[in-house]
Every structure is written in structure tokens, then in C-alpha cells.
Amino acid sequence: MTQSKRLVACPTCKNLVEYSLQNAFRPFCSKRCQMIDLGAWANEDYAIPAVAKDDNLPDELTQ
Structure with missing residues (x-):
């Protein structure tokens, strides 16, 4: 079998x-x-988006 x-x-x-x-x-x-x-990762040019946590909700409701 030939692999391309x-x-x-x-x-x-x-x-x-x-x-x-x-x-x-x-x-x-x-x-x-x-x-x-x-270097771009270390410079924080890339970022993984995160949802801001609402401090008024109990921890079990913020997931």
C-alpha cells in the first residue's frame, strides 16, 4: 500500500x-x-477566551 x-x-x-x-x-x-x-504564546499574543465569573452567585451555580 502506498501512503501519500x-x-x-x-x-x-x-x-x-x-x-x-x-x-x-x-x-x-x-x-x-x-x-x-x-514566543507569541509567552508574549500573550494568543489567549483562550474565558467567561467572567459573577461574584454574586454561589460557586455551584457558576459552572
């Missing part, structure tokens, strides 16, 4: 790169792009 190469766009530079175990930086194309992305 799965190509994905690098999240940082958008170049196509093979997504495989041989690519140590997957889904990135290089260590540089991987570190740029890590």
Missing part, C-alpha cells in the same frame, strides 16, 4: 510542509517558526 504525503501549512509562515514523524518540528516547517509561535 500529508502536507499542511506551517502556522507561522504558511509554507507547505510534510506532516510526518520525520519532521521533528511538525506542524511547523522549522525550529525558527516553532520558536516564533512559542
